[in-house]
């Protein structure tokens with residue numbers, strides 16, 4: 001299966017129209033005093049990591065409906081990630097989940113990724129499930145468990161992830177915990193947080209130079225009454241207590257509906273503790289939908305804050321962009337490509353914001369001018385810029401159409417008969 005051939009064939013058909021659209025948009029932007037070429041260069045330079053667990057089909061609390069040709073091990077997951085990157089050209093980094101992706105030989109896995117132009121970007125620990133043969137259970141928590149022996153086991157697993165990450169060339173380790181309470185009174189809030197910090201300190205001590213630790217808050221799920229790391233403020237407190245290698249990660253699906261996430265982003269930027277993102281979208285909870293599918297304006301506003309910080313050169317500003325999705329009803333490859341494209345869209349649109357006009361609106365308390373300035377950028381169809389960027393980088397002008405035409409999923413359905421427990425999907 002030579003993906004490149006399908007991309008080229010598809011692009012040949014679409015290229016003439018793309019040139020027309022791109023030239024037209026270029027003329028429109030020039031009238032606004034904007035040069036299209038630097039925007040295209042920015043679109044080409046954007047990067048977001050793909051989650052290994054995202055290339056499998058997820059499920060709900062009720063059922064999982066496996067899709068055809070799902071990857072059955074980490075190598076097959078990388079094959080799917082490779083297709084995504086060949087199409088969209090912005091996703092060479094991969095986030096791994098341990099032990100779902102535990103390699104027998106880290107060197108072999110690293111080489112397998114490198115041979116495809118991919119690399120392991122980030123590690124994720126899993127202390128929200130019990131693994132076969134595991135000595136102590138996480139049923140009542142892991143890093144915050146009342147039993148010190150369970151906490152030690154969870155710490156050890158995280159240290160193992162960091163050690164493995166070093167061998168794989170990863171640059172960060174993300175800790176998300178399922179710890180919390182289902183009933184009022186079940187968990188002593190203050191003591192649980194103290195235990196959490198104590199465990200995190202032990203993990204933090206294992207970080208090599210240049211390796212960052214991200215902690216990820218979540219307001220509910222799997223425990224529905226309370227979680228230990230419930231919000232960004234608690235997360236900020238913990239990362240500040242831990243030290244300069246600890247940062248607070250924002251997963252867009254981990255907040256209550258209507259929370260002003262772009263403002264949380266601005267706060268964490270200002271406080272020097274923004275780790276980066278798990279991008280996805282949601283209507284009610286941790287829905288893990290494709291980025292920008294429910295609230296594209298929110299996604300744009302998040303990027304507006306990020307680009308503002310980038311242009312202002314805020315010291316230490318270096319966020320890690322990662323996707324974190326689970327797909328119940330779509331082909332995971334199509335969903336992940338779509339999300340990656342939507343992020344580049346929001347990023348380029350945020351670069352279109354007339355910052356001088358916005359500042360003027362803010363200084364003069366002119367809310368109409370300020371909002372209109374943002375809306376002008378948000379309503380500009382930057383599709384031709386994104387498509388041209390992909391084309392110039394050797395990717396697909398229309399990734400989903402090219403992928404469908406390639407028959408990749410059909411081929412894999414024949415090659416990969418289903419197995420149980422492939423470590424795909426969930427939450």
Ligand code: RM4
Nearest residue numbers: 124176251286324426427
């Ligand atoms: C959690 C969280 C984590 C992810 C797990 C699978 O809700 O978003 O980032 O690793 O799900």
Ligand code: MN
Nearest residue numbers: 216251278324
């Ligand atoms: Mn996440």
Ligand code: MN
Nearest residue numbers: 251253286427
């Ligand atoms: Mn999540």
